Amino acid sequence: MLKKFLKEYPLFVSIIALAILMPLEHTIAHTMSGNIIGFIVAFAVIIYSALNVAHHAEILAHKYGEPYGTLILTSAAVIVEILIIVIMMTHSENPTLARDTIYSAVMLDVNGLLGIAAIIGGIKHGEQQYNVDSTNSYMSMILVSIGIAMVLPHFIDNAHMNMYMNFTIVMFILLYVIFTRIQLNEHRYFFEYNDGNSSTGHGVHTEDRESINGAYHAGILILSIIMIGLLSEVLAVFMSNNLETLGLPLALGAFSVALISASPELITAVRAASNNNMQTVVNIAVGASLATVLMTIPAILIVGKIMGMDIDLAITPVQGIMLGLTILAGIIHFNDGETNMLEGFVHLVIFIVFFFLMFV
Secondary structure: HHHHHHOHHHHHHHHHHHHHHHHHHHHHOHHHHHHHOOOOOHHHHHHHHHHHHHHHHHHHHHHOOHHHHHHHHHHHHHHHHHHHHHHHHHOOOOHHHHHHHHHHHHHHHHHHHHHHHHHHHHHHHOOOOOOHHHHHHHHHHHHHHHHHHHHHHHHHHHHHHHHHHHHHHHHHHHHHHHHHHHHHOOOHHOOOOOOOOOOOOOOOOOOOHOOOOOHHHHHHHHHHHHHHHHHHHHHHHHHHHHHHHHOHHHHHHHHHHHHHHHHHHHHHHHHHOOOHHHHHHHHHHHHHHHHHHHHHHHHOOOOOOOOHHHHHHOOOOOHHHHHHHHHHHHHHHHHOOOOOOHHHHHHHHHHHHHHHHHOO
């Protein structure tokens, strides 16, 4: 076990980076070049650690199978996202940070991640099959959740907004508990697909399931998430300084948070598409978007109340149109139980437009 632990290089790299950056944080942040270098180093180490999260989540996925594997991966990614959002909110008075991050995460997962995976899978395998019940379930939940938390606030007057936010917290926790139970029990078969040809794992694992030490991998996964949270404290300082000094849009910071949290999912999804396992890609891409909305919103609202921070979740008209295009394209594409390159390119184009609009 000790020999195995000593090979956890991302964990040790994170500890070393934290030990160097944290004491020098304020000194480095006084210069523009220091802020840029500090941001690049912290961001790179966080991504490296996030990939380690993906690695251990994949092993746990192999041990416990679907849909538990995907649930572990998406939950870990969302926890990372919540940690970074909370830390960055304490460093900047930006009430729309959580909204922009959730919006970026949905666009990144459904359009960027699924688009790239569908293109890669289409090139290698042609049309790839999955269980259409899973996409129908995910998309309907995403549509309702975004409508409740990010559209309806436009029509709630300020006198009742606090009460509505409390109501949203309760409803989202209830929705998440019910959906997770259905996903793991009554309708578990909605989120599984096996035609006898596709790989059933997230990646390539030759180790026997019974020989995998679940407690060890879960422990390293938790430690990696903690290190990401600590490094995010340093990253938040450099990111805030760089955005202000270089005059970059604040939405770019939100996108960076979404990218960090989605990096484990992106690697896993690409591997799954390459292995002709589109069901795992769908569970990760669309499932991660739903988990982001259902888990992040109540968590951020609760933290905001405890810390006395203002939080604005109401989406802008442009964000509403882009989310509408994403959901509409998803409903059209996800109604036949198979993906192809064309569908992948359509979602990728929507993602490129989303990224371009951050600078307009």
